[in-house]
Amino acid sequence: MPHSYAHADLPSSFIELLSSLMRSPSVVGAEHSFFRVLQRELEERGAKVTWYEGLLVAQGNAPDSLMFSAHIDRHGLVCTGPNEFQYAAFVAGARSDLLGNSVSESLMRKIVDRFDGESVYAYEPWSGAYRGRGEIKGAYICENRNNLIFEVDGLEHVVAGTPVAFTDKLNITEHALVGQLDNILTTAALVHLFEEGFQGTAFFTAQEEAGKSWRYLLEWFRRFGGSTNQLIVVDTSPYPDLPSAAQNNLILRHKDANAVFNPRLTERLVAECQALGLSYQFKDTYVEAINAKLIANGDASHSLGATELGRIISASNGLVDGTTLQVPSSGYHTMQESAPVSSVVAFLHMLSRLAKN
Numbered sequence: 001m002p003h004s005y006a007h008a009d010l011p012s013s014f015i016e017l018l019s020s021l022m023r024s025p026s027v028v029g030a031e032h033s034f035f036r037v038l039q040r041e042l043e044e045r046g047a048k049v050t051w052y053e054g055l056l057v058a059q060g061n062a063p064d065s066l067m068f069s070a071h072i073d074r075h076g077l078v079c080t081g082p083n084e085f086q087y088a089a090f091v092a093g094a095r096s097d098l099l100g101n102s103v104s105e106s107l108m109r110k111i112v113d114r115f116d117g118e119s120v121y122a123y124e125p126w127s128g129a130y131r132g133r134g135e136i137k138g139a140y141i142c143e144n145r146n147n148l149i150f151e152v153d154g155l156e157h158v159v160a161g162t163p164v165a166f167t168d169k170l171n172i173t174e175h176a177l178v179g180q181l182d183n184i185l186t187t188a189a190l191v192h193l194f195e196e197g198f199q200g201t202a203f204f205t206a207q208e209e210a211g212k213s214w215r216y217l218l219e220w221f222r223r224f225g226g227s228t229n230q231l232i233v234v235d236t237s238p239y240p241d242l243p244s245a246a247q248n249n250l251i252l253r254h255k256d257a258n259a260v261f262n263p264r265l266t267e268r269l270v271a272e273c274q275a276l277g278l279s280y281q282f283k284d285t286y287v288e289a290i291n292a293k294l295i296a297n298g299d300a301s302h303s304l305g306a307t308e309l310g311r312i313i314s315a316s317n318g319l320v321d322g323t324t325l326q327v328p329s330s331g332y333h334t335m336q337e338s339a340p341v342s343s344v345v346a347f348l349h350m351l352s353r354l355a356k357n
């Protein structure tokens with residue numbers, strides 16, 4: 001059974017930070033303005049901050065002691081022509097038939113009605129300056145380009161290349177934190193960790209939703225040499241509904257679709273969970289159990305999922321190693337993604353314990 005926590009266990013400073021960061025846009029492929037916001041928050045908490053392409057690095061006085069990574073991009077749209085808007089993750093990832101790297105029709109159909117009626121706003125990608133608000137009226141698949149086109153009212157004046165963010169704010173219900181949590185939730189948690197005196201390193205990566213963030217992180221490790229098995233990548237982890245997500249405090253992994261994670265560091269997370277009395281589930285084991293039933297029924301199996309860590313382990317030839325620590329959630333990649341309060345509190349306790357040990 002998961003350890004039960006209440007709203008009172010959530011630090012008010014963390015909630016204020018999360019609420020503030022959620023109001024700052026960070027559409028995949030247009031994260032510069034958010035990096036500026038993040039730099040200020042981190043430096044106010046004593047971190048030394050360095051910018052690289054697609055990566056912001058925050059360090060304390062013992063940068064090699066422990067390393068965390070969170071991606072800072074969120075889903076949104078981008079203007080691609082006069083009154084034409086496309087899904088930013090597809091554009092940033094150059095996902096089109098022009099390159100033989102098209103988005104699957106099933107994925108497009110999954111997204112096509114997801115954001116109808118959502119309020120959005122345009123902003124300057126570097127400064128974050130506001131450029132007006134609009135509303136998504138619908139979306140359709142352009143058969144000529146095999147791409148997803150969004151119809152937006154109110155942003156007719158916006159020029160190509162302008163990012164368009166979803167209007168978002170944090171909602172707190174009796175049982176969950178609700179909003180576009182992926183991945184602002186764990187980003188805020190890492191910033192909050194510096195407030196508590198964390199002296200290690202936190203990486204904040206861009207374009208994870210476009211499958212590119214691992215490149216920026218790997219480049220940093222190649223730039224400065226040395227290998228690490230102390231990298232912990234933090235994120236949310238999708239479940240079908242909130243009751244399913246609330247079955248465990250935290251989500252761990254032995255592996256993903258791309259690589260096996262560092263077993264010693266994974267076992268350390270298990271030991272720390274047990275010491276704190278927190279319940280946990282291995283996501284790969286969970287998916288494999290579901291797949292065994294699907295295959296027995298003659299149905300197609302699910303992927304183990306691709307994480308930032310799996311991609312970097314696979315590509316680094318042993319240079320980078322580590323494991324993941326995730327917060328279970330439901331409503332993944334929507335404006336109503338929900339993370340159980342007990343899991344969020346458990347996640348904050350886990351980070352604090354790891355930082356101190």
